[in-house]
Amino acid sequence: MIMIFGKPLLLLYGQLTLGLINGAFYALLSLGLAVIFGLLNIINFAHGALFMLGAYVAWALLEYLDIGYWPALVLAPLIVGVFGVVLEKTLIQRLYKLDHLYGLLLTFGCALIIEGLARNEFGSSGMPYAIPEALRGPLDLGFMMLPAYRAWVVVAAAGMCLLTWLVIEKTRLGSTLRAATENAKLVQAFGVNVPRLITLTYGAGAALAAFAGVLAAPIYSVNPGMGSNFIISVFAVVVIGGMGSILGSIITGFGLGILEGLTKVYYPEASATVIFVVMVIVLLARPAGLFGKA
Amino acid sequence: MLDVCDLHAWYGESHILHGVNFAVPEGEVVTLLGRNGAGKTTTMKSIMGLVGRRAGSIRYNGRETIALRPDLIARVGIGFCPEERGIFASLNVTENLMLPKVVAPGGLDLATIYALFPNLKERAGSQGTKLSGGEQQMLAIARILRTGARLLLLDEPTEGLAPVIVQQIGRTIREIKARGFTVLLVEQNFRFAQTVADRHYVMEHGHVVDMIPNADLAANMGKLHDYLGV
Numbered sequence: 001m002i003m004i005f006g007k008p009l010l011l012l013y014g015q016l017t018l019g020l021i022n023g024a025f026y027a028l029l030s031l032g033l034a035v036i037f038g039l040l041n042i043i044n045f046a047h048g049a050l051f052m053l054g055a056y057v058a059w060a061l062l063e064y065l066d067i068g069y070w071p072a073l074v075l076a077p078l079i080v081g082v083f084g085v086v087l088e089k090t091l092i093q094r095l096y097k098l099d100h101l102y103g104l105l106l107t108f109g110c111a112l113i114i115e116g117l118a119r120n121e122f123g124s125s126g127m128p129y130a131i132p133e134a135l136r137g138p139l140d141l142g143f144m145m146l147p148a149y150r151a152w153v154v155v156a157a158a159g160m161c162l163l164t165w166l167v168i169e170k171t172r173l174g175s176t177l178r179a180a181t182e183n184a185k186l187v188q189a190f191g192v193n194v195p196r197l198i199t200l201t202y203g204a205g206a207a208l209a210a211f212a213g214v215l216a217a218p219i220y221s222v223n224p225g226m227g228s229n230f231i232i233s234v235f236a237v238v239v240i241g242g243m244g245s246i247l248g249s250i251i252t253g254f255g256l257g258i259l260e261g262l263t264k265v266y267y268p269e270a271s272a273t274v275i276f277v278v279m280v281i282v283l284l285a286r287p288a289g290l291f292g293k294a
Numbered sequence: 295m296l297d298v299c300d301l302h303a304w305y306g307e308s309h310i311l312h313g314v315n316f317a318v319p320e321g322e323v324v325t326l327l328g329r330n331g332a333g334k335t336t337t338m339k340s341i342m343g344l345v346g347r348r349a350g351s352i353r354y355n356g357r358e359t360i361a362l363r364p365d366l367i368a369r370v371g372i373g374f375c376p377e378e379r380g381i382f383a384s385l386n387v388t389e390n391l392m393l394p395k396v397v398a399p400g401g402l403d404l405a406t407i408y409a410l411f412p413n414l415k416e417r418a419g420s421q422g423t424k425l426s427g428g429e430q431q432m433l434a435i436a437r438i439l440r441t442g443a444r445l446l447l448l449d450e451p452t453e454g455l456a457p458v459i460v461q462q463i464g465r466t467i468r469e470i471k472a473r474g475f476t477v478l479l480v481e482q483n484f485r486f487a488q489t490v491a492d493r494h495y496v497m498e499h500g501h502v503v504d505m506i507p508n509a510d511l512a513a514n515m516g517k518l519h520d521y522l523g524v
């Protein structure tokens with residue numbers, strides 16, 4: 001058996017893959033948080049609930065309407081995006097003039113309500129969601145066997161991150177968004193309907209979370225706690241990457257997922273805390289985060 | 295073109311403008327002169343809807359704008375170049391230039407803008423805030439020429455710039471006037487204002503206290519020195 005630093009190579013590969021998958025979810029979720037934080041100045045504690053909602057919508061589409069995985073991958077983010085728009089227009093919008101803390105409390109409350117409703121309606125045990133036909137079975141990479149669905153999750157998440165980054169960095173809409181993040185009032189004085197831009201940005205962030213939720217549905221059972229399991233780590237990722245930094249959240253998300261995987265191999269006791277240890281070190285050394293502007 | 299009547303403005307609890315009155319006729323360059331803190335910038339921001347609260351009347355070509363949101367005020371045809379220039383650090387020069395929404399046909403095209411401001415073309419890919427102060431000011435003016443806005447608000451475009459740049463900005467203002475734009479210009483430097491303007495309004499403590507046609511400026515120098523404390 002091949003060993004690397006005293007550990008079997010296959011174990012290393014296995015944990016690296018798991019780490020990469022967790023990293024994919026970290027990246028997608030912290031990306032949405034970063035975009036929302038940049039423009040709205042709100043730490044969106046409802047992000048985990050929106051992720052969970054994405055998985056539930058995919059499940060419900062299949063259960064009640066017989067709409068499968070591939071259409072759900074588009075439909076669920078759209079539905080949750082519209083939900084996000086409604087949430088922003090009816091509740092969050094009222095808080096922009098107040099301290100950030102109120103936005104955090106409000107979205108935290110929303111998260112609890114959404115999760116509570118899901119628990120009431122569907123129970124806490126969770127429901128299975130089948131892997132789509134085309135992605136069942138393993139993929140032979142030569143040096144290891146990789147479940148095809150897991151490979152797809154990594155590719156799809158990386159693709160979505162890249163797409164989001166391109167939209168923000170390379171398009172007209174993206175430059176307007178970046179400018180509004182710097183100075184929303186002036187951008188509005190240049191004829192841009194900034195309130196609408198803010199609403200749509202929140203909707204897009206919600207849709208990104210839901211997209212991650214649909215990807216997650218076949219891996220984890222669809223359950224009310226699936227969002228909150230992730231979200232604490234995701235907040236740490238956002239802090240490490242630098243609040244509001246787009247590229248920072250993508251790189252940090254994948255990087256920390258892999259680091260977590262490695263820790264599981266070499267020092268399993270620390271695997272649940274390694275992200276937070278990194279967070280503390282980064283906060284001490286670079287309070288604005290690795291990619292943040294001080 | 296612009297009629298400001300009994301304009302009041304507040305920042306929170308502080309009442310800054312106390313019934314400002316003036317008019318900007320179409321095709322003219324009109325200045326607001328006054329000491330630091332007289333309320334010139336606040337007047338500009340009030341026209342754009344960027345102060346906390348305002349009251350009175352601001353009509354653009356007869357249309358009341360006092361209750362409109364800033365983006366809708368921009369869309370009636372007003373371009374704003376703020377005192378702090380407002381160049382965005384996360385945008386390159388081209389992105390800064392293209393940021394303001396086109397609100398009407400008849401704005402300058404990019405070729406004309408680059409002909410007026412050759413430096414901007416050379417530095418198209420640079421980060422906006424990496425430009426020199428003078429170049430940033432050029433960029434801040436250039437980007438509102440594109441939009442089709444016919445009234446331009448320029449808040450102290452010469453502030454802190456070297457004399458050759460100030461001359462260049464003077465040429466630019468005369469050039470845009472020749473192209474039919476109307477300009478409301480805030481200035482502390484009336485020697486500069488004199489070279490570009492048709493009339494001057496003098497502000498003190500949140501009021502407009504005098505109007506001097508540019509032709510009469512020489513005859514009113516004593517009065518002006520008193521107003522401006524120079």
Ligand SMILES: Nc1ncnc2c1ncn2[C@@H]1O[C@H](COP(=O)(O)OP(=O)(O)O)[C@@H](O)[C@H]1O
Pocket residue numbers: 305308310328329330331332333334335336337
């Ligand atoms: N954001 C603000 N909040 C409170 N007061 C302000 C603010 N901006 C300006 N002021 C006050 O309003 C008055 C007018 O300022 P301003 O319009 O900037 O003057 P000017 O442009 O003529 O130098 C000053 O007394 C200034 O202290």
Ligand SMILES: [Mg+2]
Pocket residue numbers: 334335336377450
């Ligand atoms: Mg001023």
